[in-house]
Amino acid sequence: MAKQLIKGNEAIVKSAILAGCRAYYGYPITPASEIAEAAALYMPRAGGVFVQAESEVSAVNMLYGAASAGVRAMSASSGPGISLMQEGISYLAGAELPCVIADITRGGPGLGNIAPEQSDYNQVVKGGGHGCYRMLVLAPASCQEMADLTALAFDLADAYRNPVMVMADGFIGQMMEPVEFAAQAHPPGSQPWAVEGNRETRLNLASSIHLEPDRLEEHIRHLEQKYLRAQREAVRCEHYETGDAEIVLVGYGIVARILKAVVDEARAEGIKAGLLRPITLFPFPSAQLRALARQASVFLTVEMSTGQMVEDVRLALEGRKPVEFYGRCGGNAPSAAEVLQVVREVARRSTPVLIPGAIAKTEVCHG
Amino acid sequence: MAEVPTGYTVLHERPKAFYDTFERKGDLQGQTHYCPGCGHGLAHKMIARAIDELGIQDRVVAVSPVGCAVFTYYYFDTGNVQAAHGRAPAVATAVKRSRPEAIVFSYQGDGDLAAIGTAEILHAANRGENITVFFVNNAVYGMTGGQMAPTTMLGQKTTTSPLGRDAFNEGYPLHVCELLAALEAPVYLERVALGNAKQVMAASRAIKKALTNQVKGLGFSLVEILSPCPTIWKMNPAKAQERVREEMVKVFPPGVYRDRTAEAQTRPAPPPPPRLEELPRLLDLEAHDFTPAADFQPGALDLRIKVAGFGGQGVLMLGEVLAEAGLLLNLDVSWLPSYGPEMRSGTSNCHVRISNRTIASPLVARPTMLLAMNEPSLRKFVADVDKGGWVLYNARSLPADVKAPEGVHVMCVPFTELADTLGEPRAGNIVMLGALLEASGILSREAIDRALEIHVRSARWLELDRRALELGRDAARKELAYACV
Ligand SMILES: Cc1ncc(C[n+]2csc(CCOP(=O)(O)OP(=O)(O)O)c2C)c(N)n1
Numbered sequence: 001m002a003k004q005l006i007k008g009n010e011a012i013v014k015s016a017i018l019a020g021c022r023a024y025y026g027y028p029i030t031p032a033s034e035i036a037e038a039a040a041l042y043m044p045r046a047g048g049v050f051v052q053a054e055s056e057v058s059a060v061n062m063l064y065g066a067a068s069a070g071v072r073a074m075s076a077s078s079g080p081g082i083s084l085m086q087e088g089i090s091y092l093a094g095a096e097l098p099c100v101i102a103d104i105t106r107g108g109p110g111l112g113n114i115a116p117e118q119s120d121y122n123q124v125v126k127g128g129g130h131g132c133y134r135m136l137v138l139a140p141a142s143c144q145e146m147a148d149l150t151a152l153a154f155d156l157a158d159a160y161r162n163p164v165m166v167m168a169d170g171f172i173g174q175m176m177e178p179v180e181f182a183a184q185a186h187p188p189g190s191q192p193w194a195v196e197g198n199r200e201t202r203l204n205l206a207s208s209i210h211l212e213p214d215r216l217e218e219h220i221r222h223l224e225q226k227y228l229r230a231q232r233e234a235v236r237c238e239h240y241e242t243g244d245a246e247i248v249l250v251g252y253g254i255v256a257r258i259l260k261a262v263v264d265e266a267r268a269e270g271i272k273a274g275l276l277r278p279i280t281l282f283p284f285p286s287a288q289l290r291a292l293a294r295q296a297s298v299f300l301t302v303e304m305s306t307g308q309m310v311e312d313v314r315l316a317l318e319g320r321k322p323v324e325f326y327g328r329c330g331g332n333a334p335s336a337a338e339v340l341q342v343v344r345e346v347a348r349r350s351t352p353v354l355i356p357g358a359i360a361k362t363e364v365c366h367g
Numbered sequence: 368m369a370e371v372p373t374g375y376t377v378l379h380e381r382p383k384a385f386y387d388t389f390e391r392k393g394d395l396q397g398q399t400h401y402c403p404g405c406g407h408g409l410a411h412k413m414i415a416r417a418i419d420e421l422g423i424q425d426r427v428v429a430v431s432p433v434g435c436a437v438f439t440y441y442y443f444d445t446g447n448v449q450a451a452h453g454r455a456p457a458v459a460t461a462v463k464r465s466r467p468e469a470i471v472f473s474y475q476g477d478g479d480l481a482a483i484g485t486a487e488i489l490h491a492a493n494r495g496e497n498i499t500v501f502f503v504n505n506a507v508y509g510m511t512g513g514q515m516a517p518t519t520m521l522g523q524k525t526t527t528s529p530l531g532r533d534a535f536n537e538g539y540p541l542h543v544c545e546l547l548a549a550l551e552a553p554v555y556l557e558r559v560a561l562g563n564a565k566q567v568m569a570a571s572r573a574i575k576k577a578l579t580n581q582v583k584g585l586g587f588s589l590v591e592i593l594s595p596c597p598t599i600w601k602m603n604p605a606k607a608q609e610r611v612r613e614e615m616v617k618v619f620p621p622g623v624y625r626d627r628t629a630e631a632q633t634r635p636a637p638p639p640p641p642r643l644e645e646l647p648r649l650l651d652l653e654a655h656d657f658t659p660a661a662d663f664q665p666g667a668l669d670l671r672i673k674v675a676g677f678g679g680q681g682v683l684m685l686g687e688v689l690a691e692a693g694l695l696l697n698l699d700v701s702w703l704p705s706y707g708p709e710m711r712s713g714t715s716n717c718h719v720r721i722s723n724r725t726i727a728s729p730l731v732a733r734p735t736m737l738l739a740m741n742e743p744s745l746r747k748f749v750a751d752v753d754k755g756g757w758v759l760y761n762a763r764s765l766p767a768d769v770k771a772p773e774g775v776h777v778m779c780v781p782f783t784e785l786a787d788t789l790g791e792p793r794a795g796n797i798v799m800l801g802a803l804l805e806a807s808g809i810l811s812r813e814a815i816d817r818a819l820e821i822h823v824r825s826a827r828w829l830e831l832d833r834r835a836l837e838l839g840r841d842a843a844r845k846e847l848a849y850a851c852v
């Protein structure tokens with residue numbers, strides 16, 4: 001199919017429909033609203049359902065209903081709305097109901113602002129809801145990936161019978177780039193376990209309750225096995241110039257795009273920099289990072305937050321190599337120039353760096 | 368079911384919509400988990416009977432709440448979905464919307480429906496969802512051990528209103544039927560009671576009617592059932608029934624609060640879904656026919672453009688047309704808008720990149736072209752413009768105290784004023800675009816023309832914008848000629 005110049009948010013909806021999604025439930029919020037708007041237009045055209053819910057609490061429970069009925073369904077929101085969805089996400093994971101939620105992140109905490117930030121990492125990747133569950137989390141860095149990873153999200157949701165989050169910052173949601181959509185549309189299907197209101201599915205039950213401790217433990221172990229399987233089979237990341245990298249930058253989403261420019265400029269100056277871009281945030285590319293630690297002398301994580309993913313980078317490296325951090329927040333994106341300055345510093349001395357006037361964090365600050 | 372021995376007649380049997388034995392229950396699989404004399408058991412039975420009578424067992428999906436009725440799926444031999452506390456109407460909404468043939472009911476207590484789930488029930492009712500709601504009002508939280516409910520009566524003692532409900536502290540009991548009757552959409556709202564046999568018969572009729580409405584596709588129906596909770600009320604079953612009959616009905620008068628079943632229209636069946644092959648067209652994904660001219664040679668191109676101005680000056684659209692034209696010429700492009708509070712306060716800008724190589728970052732920190740539609744934007748970004756780059760400014764000259772960086776070309780033209788001569792000052796952005804193309808020679812005329820067609824939907828505006836483009840080109844030619852003199 002020919003490439004379209006399209007907003008990331010709109011690409012999500014078109015790709016979802018091509019992936020067989022036929023139900024959208026959501027509540028408006030900047031910078032995710034174009035997703036609801038596009039769904040309102042295109043879902044009915046495709047024979048699907050669109051309902052503007054009364055809140056994100058209701059939206060996520062409508063997702064629960066749609067997923068119970070065995071249709072591919074999705075919702076989208078941003079930080080404050082994702083916070084409200086946490087209860088429902090826990091229920092979805094507990095009842096093993098597949099669905100896709102997009103989080104187009106903005107600044108927090110509280111009302112924060114509507115400019116892009118990556119501070120939803122903890123609530124999305126670590127799970128803000130109760131219980132031993134995980135969400136699979138995909139982090140697009142371009143409009144093309146908004147389309148591709150949304151389609152993948154539906155497949156993963158079905159394969160793991162688990163909610164999947166597509167988490168992109170406001171930049172990726174709001175920007176336009178050329179996108180090539182899937183040539184083949186996925187037919188809307190049904191699921192053998194679904195509750196469809198017919199004879200074939202009459203004995204089915206969607207529920208997250210297991211009253212007996214032994215039964216609940218068994219269920220939780222079963223969920224755990226799925227998450228372990230995801231860690232073995234579903235990790236995705238991009239390596240950029242990491243082959244001989246001595247300093248490995250780690251960043252996702254829009255930050256990774258900026259870091260690519262930084263890598264190019266650093267290499268032009270003779271600094272052997274590379275980039276590892278996690279595409280799945282859970283499962284996290286821990287093994288890939290550890291493999292790079294054999295040759296690299298230092299890692300630099302860059303985020304639009306005061307440091308959330310960096311904890312996973314540190315956990316992955318288990319102290320093998322120093323992990324530096326540089327973050328901007330409040331809706332500010334780090335410029336390539338300022339990150340390059342940090343890279344120069346880090347390269348010059350593998351001791352902690354502090355850039356005056358900017359939010360630079362070091363091993364020491366993290367304590 | 369066991370066969371009936373000869374000589375016996377069946378007067379009363381378990382409804383078929385119940386399981387024979389309750390295998391989902393851990394122990395005592397022959398009996399329910401409800402306390403003796405509890406209204407839930409009776410309500411279940413009436414619902415199961417109605418399902419039998421309507422012959423809809425295969426189609427039913429029961430959505431159970433959090434409360435004493437959390438385990439309705441132990442009993443109903445139907446499709447079952449267990450919902451979070453208060454959210455059953457949202458869950459039922461979605462099941463019904465995606466499976467319109469299903470008969471979906473939510474079954475909820477008063478804490479579930481009238482406290483934590485007020486938003487969900489109100490909006491499901493207000494949307495007129497074609498679902499059925501059975502609302503069991505026992506004036507307490509049963510499952511969690513007898514705390515106050517929104518329907519607890521004044522003076523009634525509960526574990527969290529130990530001195531009795533006090534209007535000044537806890538407010539008044541919530542009247543759900545009366546509340547929902549204020550909405551336009553509900554088709555049927557009735558309050559019934561389980562205080563004696565006569566009331567039970569009326570309840571049974573209401574329950575069947577509420578399900579029948581859904582089968583007919585009429586819309587939202589709710590039956591509120593005043594129900595005894597002997598355990599929490601610390602009464603024997605007979606006393607508890609008496610309380611329903613004597614006390615509760617005074618606070619919550621039984622009756623029909625809405626009945627539009629006679630005039631309600633049957634919902635039309637959803638149209639058949641489109642064929643998969645039709646999706647690209649329905650999703651507006653068809654290709655924009657355009658082939659770049661064979662002699663178009665972009666060479667090494669790396670445009671980093673910032674367009675900035677007031678909201679309403681069309682800076683975002685100007686950027687879109689540039690990016691679209693770049694894409695038509697098979698270049699890599701990106702367009703990134705400023706969005707956020709600044710949009711409200713009036714200024715906006717976008718970053719556009721057009722390159723013959725893959726674009727790493729879509730952010731433009733050092734533009735090669737600054738298109739400033741107003742003075743604040745000029746002041747904000749002019750110092751960032753790269754050597755050899757361009758500044759186009761929407762006025763006859765730069766303000767006296769503003770200087771472009773060394774080696775940057777500057778073109779000052781009152782684009783908005785020029786557009787005014789076309790009778791539409793809002794076309795100033797396209798006048799500027801014309802000037803940019805003429806001055807810089809980037810992109811091809813055909814690609815820009817096609818990009819305009821794609822982005823400008825109204826014929827009047829397209830015509831206007833074409834003229835604006837020419838006006839801009841002319842103005843730039845004059846400026847350039849002047850600069851050469
Ligand atoms: C979010 C949440 N808050 C609180 C609870 C605890 N809880 C379980 S049942 C219940 C009250 C149920 O009362 P009601 O809806 O009146 O039903 P009944 O038990 O009386 O039938 C509460 C508060 C919960 N499960 N989830």
Ligand code: SF4
Pocket residue numbers: 400401402404405406407435505509510595596597598599
């Ligand atoms: S506590 Fe009350 S509502 Fe719950 S089962 Fe017992 S009698 Fe019924």
